[in-house]
Amino acid sequence: RGYDLPPLNFDLEEIEALRVGLMMLGRTGDGSLERAASRIIQKIDALQTEEPRLHVSPWGAPPDDPAKGCVSVAMLRDAVRGARKLRLTYRDEDGKETTRIVRPVAVIYHLESVLIAAWCELRNGFRHFRTDRIWGCDVLEEDFQDQAEMLHALWSEQENNLVTQAWVRA
Secondary structure (H helix, E strand, C coil), rough: CCCCCCCCCHHHHHHHHHHHHHHHHHHHHHHHHHHHHHHHHHHHHHHHHCCCCCCCCCCCCCCCCCCCCCCHHHHHHHHHCCEEEEEEHHHHHHCCEEEEEEEEEEEEECCCCCEEEEECCCCCCCEEEEEEEEEEEEEEECCCCCCCCHHHHHHHHHHHHHHHHHHHHH
């Protein structure tokens, strides 16, 4: 399914910002978003007539593959959109493996890693799971459509409070 956007006008600096942001997606390990970003860049390049054209480097390959676990980030995004529960096999930084049933609320992209934010039934609270530490993932039949908006709002509020507390301490 596609979307028709109204015509948008960007100045040169805005085009550069788009290109840099799109190129950075290549460092997340999310192959489907990287391919989508590449298609967008091709569309921008085909329409951009103004010179000079910025040549953006994606800063080479990431030092460590953020997607080295067994999980598809695209599948995680689909689970967030569909409010579907997941069964994760997760290894912490010490290599200890646990199985968790989670309700994913967001995918968080950092330059060198991707996280899934989710309500963890084992811990009865929100947790962030690095995708490179997820070694098994099943999308369960059970959904949480009736709780999805509320969980996302609670997670957003919790995240905003953490950011505010960090700024207050600084």
